[in-house]
Amino acid sequence: MSESARANGVTDWLRGALPKLVLSPSIAIVLVFVYGFILFTIFLSFTDSRILPSFGLVGWQNYERLFSLRNWGIAVKNLFIFGSLYIAICCVLGLLLAILLDQKIRTEGFIRTIYLYPMALSFIVTGTAWKWFLDPGIGLQAVVRSWGWESFTFEWIKDSDMAIYTIVIAAVWQTSGFVMAMFLAGLRGIDNEVMKAAQIDGASTFALYRRIVIPQLRPAFMSAFVVLAHMAIKSYDLVVALTGGGPGTATEMPATFMYSYTFTRNQMGIGAASAVIMLMMIAAIIVPYLWSELREKPQ
Amino acid sequence: MSGGHTAQVIRTGAGARFVIYVLLAIFCIYYLLPLYVMVVNSLKPLSEIQAGGMMALPETWTTAPWKSAWSTAQVGVEASGLRPYFLNSILMVVPAVAISTMLGALNGYVLTKWRFRFDTILFGLLLFGCFIPFQMVLIPMARMLGLMGIAGTVGGLVFVHLVYGIGFSTLYFRNYYAQFPTELVRAAMIDGAGFFTIFARILLPASGPIVVVCVIWQFTNIWNDFLFGSSFSDYDSQPMTVALNNLVQSSTGVKEYNVHFAGAIMAALPTLLVYILAGQFFVRGLMAGSVKG
Numbered sequence: 001m002s003e004s005a006r007a008n009g010v011t012d013w014l015r016g017a018l019p020k021l022v023l024s025p026s027i028a029i030v031l032v033f034v035y036g037f038i039l040f041t042i043f044l045s046f047t048d049s050r051i052l053p054s055f056g057l058v059g060w061q062n063y064e065r066l067f068s069l070r071n072w073g074i075a076v077k078n079l080f081i082f083g084s085l086y087i088a089i090c091c092v093l094g095l096l097l098a099i100l101l102d103q104k105i106r107t108e109g110f111i112r113t114i115y116l117y118p119m120a121l122s123f124i125v126t127g128t129a130w131k132w133f134l135d136p137g138i139g140l141q142a143v144v145r146s147w148g149w150e151s152f153t154f155e156w157i158k159d160s161d162m163a164i165y166t167i168v169i170a171a172v173w174q175t176s177g178f179v180m181a182m183f184l185a186g187l188r189g190i191d192n193e194v195m196k197a198a199q200i201d202g203a204s205t206f207a208l209y210r211r212i213v214i215p216q217l218r219p220a221f222m223s224a225f226v227v228l229a230h231m232a233i234k235s236y237d238l239v240v241a242l243t244g245g246g247p248g249t250a251t252e253m254p255a256t257f258m259y260s261y262t263f264t265r266n267q268m269g270i271g272a273a274s275a276v277i278m279l280m281m282i283a284a285i286i287v288p289y290l291w292s293e294l295r296e297k298p299q
Numbered sequence: 300m301s302g303g304h305t306a307q308v309i310r311t312g313a314g315a316r317f318v319i320y321v322l323l324a325i326f327c328i329y330y331l332l333p334l335y336v337m338v339v340n341s342l343k344p345l346s347e348i349q350a351g352g353m354m355a356l357p358e359t360w361t362t363a364p365w366k367s368a369w370s371t372a373q374v375g376v377e378a379s380g381l382r383p384y385f386l387n388s389i390l391m392v393v394p395a396v397a398i399s400t401m402l403g404a405l406n407g408y409v410l411t412k413w414r415f416r417f418d419t420i421l422f423g424l425l426l427f428g429c430f431i432p433f434q435m436v437l438i439p440m441a442r443m444l445g446l447m448g449i450a451g452t453v454g455g456l457v458f459v460h461l462v463y464g465i466g467f468s469t470l471y472f473r474n475y476y477a478q479f480p481t482e483l484v485r486a487a488m489i490d491g492a493g494f495f496t497i498f499a500r501i502l503l504p505a506s507g508p509i510v511v512v513c514v515i516w517q518f519t520n521i522w523n524d525f526l527f528g529s530s531f532s533d534y535d536s537q538p539m540t541v542a543l544n545n546l547v548q549s550s551t552g553v554k555e556y557n558v559h560f561a562g563a564i565m566a567a568l569p570t571l572l573v574y575i576l577a578g579q580f581f582v583r584g585l586m587a588g589s590v591k592g
Contacts, residue, residue: 022405036439113575116582117574118330122566123523128560133353143351146350
């Protein structure tokens with residue numbers, strides 16, 4: 001075999017392997033920093049780690065303690081209240097706005113821009129704006145009182161029972177425009193022929209939407225649900241900026257719980273266990289969705 | 300667009316149209332209200348806000364809150380204003396966005412035009428990485444940054460955002476290149492063009508729109524991030540969101556709401572500008588991030 005032939009063999013091999021070589025750093029990064037780290041955190045959740053990671057195994061003890069903690073109970077209950085209201089209101093509002101905007105509105109582009117801009121903001125900005133707007137001392141309550149309605153009271157943000165709903169208010173403000181855009185895209189994809197036929201048969205506008213349009217928006221509902229549920233489980237920034245988890249622990253959520261137990265209360269094992277529970281919640285929503293999305297288009 | 304859309308079928312009378320426009324206008328007010336509150340109150344003296352005048356236009360217009368928020372306000376331990384943190388955010392965002400977009404483009408190219416066994420599974424693994432709760436990686440990442448010697452630095456934040464930005468940028472380019480005619484790539488291969496030549500000469504020149512979408516998405520996400528910023532930064536490497544939160548939550552002295560609002564607008568301005576200038580690309584990115592496949 002001549003020198004040049006051998007050199008050709010090497011370059012051929014290199015040419016064949018080049019695509020994989022280009023992809024491999026990214027794959028390696030994801031394997032280590034996503035999957036490796038997930039395994040490490042799962043491992044930590046079975047150890048006696050406190051302020052630093054430690055490797056003494058304690059079995060399910062962290063999980064048992066986690067589920068007996070009052071704060072974790074509050075966090076999960078809050079996530080349930082927040083998540084269901086957030087998803088429901090965003091979907092109803094998003095659908096309503098999409099239908100209204102789909103009536104050949106002349107200034108549609110302009111209105112859409114206004115409905116969607118909150119999505120470009122950081123939750124910290126949103127939280128700051130709403131924190132002071134809802135503050136009884138200077139915000140809505142003070143303003144209405146200064147207009148002459150002296151007994152007007154709106155103190156949800158200071159009220160342990162109601163504070164969680166202020167997070168719903170701010171979060172809905174931020175994302176409902178986005179849900180509107182998803183439904184609008186869905187509406188634009190609906191075939192007209194069925195609707196024309198139904199209208200000739202004398203169906204009312206309301207019936208038209210209820211019987212024909214909304215059922216066809218199923219994929220948009222699915223996407224909206226997945227996106228919103230996953231945002232709800234992860235919600236951290238908004239809680240920190242708006243209420244700081246308070247008053248007391250009234251607006252604690254799993255994400256804020258994880259952070260405080262891991263980094264300020266030095267209970268890393270319990271923090272890791274709570275993160276694992278969060279991952280399981282997200283996986284329960286995302287994995288079936290990704291599975292169906294990736295399988296539909298095998299090509 | 301096939302068959303037009305629903306609006307062409309449904310007829311609405313004048314009365315109904317009036318109601319629709321009123322409703323749309325009310326929601327415009329709802330979405331604009333917090334922005335109005337931020338802007339108006341960042342331009343008035345503190346006393347007017349304390350007197351219950353949050354919704355009113357300023358009686359005395361002043362830019363003092365802006366100057367204070369930018370260069371003199373107390374942020375954490377230092378009375379430095381938000382300026383140094385704004386710079387931190389820029390130093391963090393630019394390299395993280397540039398590198399993750401480049402890697403995403405190459406990955407998308409490989410995954411669509413150089414297919415091999417298990418590529419869908421690999422892509423699925425990459426994609427799932429976009430959606431994990433980042434609480435799962437905080438503890439090991441803190442250790443890792445320490446081992447790498449970049450804990451508490453802007454460089455460390457760049458690294459973290461790069462690592463967790465690859466999934467989405469790969470998603471964008473993969474979906475975009477999947478639509479690109481593979482025949483062109485095959486023809487170039489037969490002509491003897493190599494891996495990088497095909498990418499640089501054939502795919503890259505056609506990638507303008509998706510590059511814009513990807514850059515905007517990454518920019519918005521990384522600029523707005525708070526969790527990584529608050530977990531992995533020191534006093535001198537905090538990004539803008541963390542500094543804004545410190546400014547607002549600081550418990551010492553009188554609460555300067557007008558300064559807080561001015562700071563909030565500063566933190567929002569870069570992403571807001573991008574949204575106003577390139578809105579349809581922003582929306583495309585959002586939609587592609589939610590409707591996968």
